[in-house]
Amino acid sequence: MTSSQPLRVQLSELRAVFELIMNYISNSEGEDLFIDKDYFWAIAPGDLFNIQKEPEALGIGRVSESWEHLERLLAGHYDPFPYHLVWLADILRALGTSSRQAARRD
Numbered sequence: 190m191t192s193s194q195p196l197r198v199q200l201s202e203l204r205a206v207f208e209l210i211m212n213y214i215s216n217s218e219g220e221d222l223f224i225d226k227d228y229f230w231a232i233a234p235g236d237l238f239n240i241q242k243e244p245e246a247l248g249i250g251r252v253s254e255s256w257e258h259l260e261r262l263l264a265g266h267y268d269p270f271p272y273h274l275v276w277l278a279d280i281l282r283a284l285g286t287s288s289r290q291a292a293r294r295d
């Protein structure tokens with residue numbers, strides 16, 4: 190894939206991958222997951238995919254804050270919008286790299 194050709198992702202395949210992973214985690218970890226870290230480095234959206242230069246500034250994000258946004262969505266306080274995917278990604282990254290999960294990859 191070159192930079193001039195965007196990656197095509199079918200929503201049905203993305204859902205299927207997500208379901209496979211969630212089913213695996215449910216079977217191996219149970220329904221309650223624990224994230225052992227809260228703060229993370231955040232890169233501004235305008236800098237995140239510009240690999241031609243280093244980000245001008247790093248910010249600090251919080252997994253707990255990202256989860257609060259998703260809880261508000263579930264409670265009906267928001268209509269869904271695309272940036273909810275970014276908050277979901279924060280949670281998924283934290284789960285995928287938690288100390289417990291990292292130990293399983295070794």
